[in-house]
Amino acid sequence: MLSDLRYRLRAFFRRNHVERDLDEELRFHLERQKDKYVARGLSATEATRRVRLDFGTTDSIKDQCRDAWGIRALDETRRNVRYASRTLAKRPGFATVAVVTLGLGIGANSAVFSALNAVVLRPLPFPDAHQLLSIEQYEPDAARPLWRTYVAPARLEDWQRMASAFQGITGSYLDDLTETSGEFPERISRAWVAPRFFEVCGVAPVIGRIFTRAEERFGGPPAVIVSERLWRRRFGSDGNIRTRALRIGQRLVPIVGVMPATFAFRDASVDVWSPSPPDAPYAQNRQATWFTTIGRLRRGVTIAQGLDDLNRVQARLGQQYPATDAKLAVRVTPLKTATLGSVPQSLWMLFAAVSLLLLVACTNIASLLLARNAERRREISIRYSLGASRASVVRQLLTEAFILALIGSALGIAIAVAGFEAFRTLGAELPRMTEVRLDWTLVLYSLTCAIATSILFGLVPATRTARSFAGGANSRRRTETIATNRLQWTLVGIQVALSVTLLFGAGLLIRSFDRLMHVSLGFDPSRVMTFRMTGNWGETIDIAALKRRVVATLEALRATPGIAAAASSMAVPGAPFQFDTELRIVEAPTESNQKITARNRIVSSSYFDALRIPLIAGTDCATDAPERTALVNRAFEGLYFAGRTAIGSHVQEITSGPVAASGTIIGVVGDAREQGLNEPSAATIYWCNSAPNPTPLFLVRTHSENLAGIGDTIRRRVHEIEPGRAVYELVPLEQRLADTLTENRLRTVLLGSFAVTAIALAAIGLYGTLSYIVSIRRREIGLRIAMGALRRTTVMLFLRQGLAVTAVGCAAGLWLSVAMAQGLTGMLYGVTSLDASTFVTVLVLVIAIGALASIWPAVRAARVDPIQVLREE
């Protein structure tokens, strides 16, 4: 088998050599034969004649030998390719249109496929990434605040010790370091990691080593691991990094390793990893909520088994520590699912859309090819009369299609690479976007696309053209033309239908995005600058000092010219932040068993002022709130106080947690969409506290529009009062709100551009087909006009034809849209997936485009000069 292949390859690639050998071999034979005849007494001429007679023509023998080499198919392909290239080069216009159309189709498809592949299909960049689970604790019956899913170090170690389904369980939390060597302090993100962190991730440092068991223990030798980025920036890629140390505060901590640039867990921003010793005295509280937890399953253990195991372990812990552990349960999510969120759904949707686009492109080229092949009747019939088989004509035509597709896919790869830029720009906030890049998968995929599409758009025209000649009967020419036309119109109709589907989807997304942009927020994000200041969790040991620090910063900002109001908050207003709790109203009659749940926000004084949320009754938080106070929004008051005022009532959080928040309601404010643009405001309670954590979000309302200017002012002012702290994430609030819509914007923009491309292709298809039909019916039109047909009638004749196809395409498209729109549910806001006005808009648009594409060929038909046509005959 292998030697056979080697033989064929040699015959194909060393063709000249092999042919020479064959010549020589045959010549030798002929000479020997001639010698033999001469020896028998024949004259030289007679001998030559006899030899010829015996042997036949050398050409046919050579042909049979070439057959024996098994390269006939290769030979034919080579001939076909050469011929097809020449034919295409002769019609550069057609070739260009086809290549560009395919390039767009394949390019867009490959770009989306690459994103899908990099983000969704490929495993996370860890060895055996499927074994990694995100692990959360939760209270099955409680409203859930975000951080209660974080796990206490003591419990994490219990899980690690008792759960047998896991190779290891570990966790991390993020904190700030401040780097003070530059003009302004700079924030460095540090991850505190539980023991076994790097083992569980399965990623080794590029230089040095991971932490030793001793370093992971309290009081052990100090050690940090740094990122490749920090290693480059701060240590100039020093190969001897292990002799260096990182200055943290007053201490020099030895660097033991450098993590590769590809290691972006939990966050691409992390530059320093430090061990968080579970045996430290401050880490013993089982109600601490520290670690974002991950675990690596043992080989062969399913996710369900892992979950069962953890819940069994947790039930045992519940018996052992009833106060803190009894109410907790565990849930797990594959780490990839947890990392990606809703992105896969968007990408699959886009991939489906872009595949429809590719289908439109294929159909478009199929109809172009049909028209062109019809023009090549003469050439093809000559081939037939020279004895070409139908199969060989089909192969010839397919080769042309394939060459187009191949060049198209090369162009497509270039377009896809450009498309990555669009992805990175539009999707900068989305997970794993940096992993989208040019690789072999993309090239292979594009080539596969080329082969599949060339079969798709080449086969029908090729077999159709070949068949129309197979009988060799020119008498059937007219009916065949009509049949070809019908096929062409069907192809145009398909393009229209697919474009309508895409336009409808895009229309829904655009309308829904528009609704989102015009939603009434209940707060005013314009002229608000936001930032954070480096802080660290160590500061929570002295809450009072932390609070003093934040309040002093706020006061300093408020005293700065240009600043109208300054406040701090636990969360970004208008961005998702899950923090719901169940509350009890102390004054409520005990028999009332209404369950009171509310969203929580923790804010400083002036928060409502800075965001222009109206204070409806009562007072704002005091600057240095001495006692526990809170405000509620109107929805809260309306829902739980039914007409009475909420002011003066006392609320208490119902929780099994360590500290139950409680306080007096001192004011009522307007409803705001705190949770995100697409989330209607709900009952919300605002607890007064300037410093809920070491790095609250600062919100600064300015007098001027110039937010960049105020950014500088803020940096300078903070540097004056807190020279050891860095300002980071200095971003206008409107920018943050826009960032929350990244995924939404990405899919809207992309689906929109696919739809526009599709309808443009369909319009070109319609125009091209109608033009072609006009051109082959010139004689008939000329006759009609000569017989007195009105030009207007002629225009209408063709216009009607174009519009009829468009209408049929629209009907089919609507039907298809209804089926496809299901895929968009969950991505829509404020419109249903069967939105009637979107339907109508799309229909009007498509019919208008259909009319536009038909009018020019129709008018050209009416301008046919009968005399000239008759003269042409």
Add this chain to the structure above:
Amino acid sequence: MSDERLDLPQGTLDLLILRTLAPGPLHGWAISERIQQVSRDLLQVPQGSLYPALHRLERRGWISPQWGISDNNRRAKYYALTRKGQKQLAAETHSWRKLTGAVGLILDMD
């Protein structure tokens, strides 16, 4: 003489070539001469099919070519039986014998 010549049954040319090469390498012309000689001129290799057959056998790896100098001092392409070719020859000889034997039995029945 020519009236007595036989047409080669389909597929026997390969067998004849292989058998002819069994004693040692030969070039194309010699193969056809040898077949003619040994069959006492009863069999004549159709000149047109000899070379395609040789190339086909070469592709299958049953014979391998080697350029050499012929007895009249010219470059000629010699073919030798390969190990695979020997096996093939044995197998084909066996099945040919069986076939002719069986055909003989049918013809001889009374």
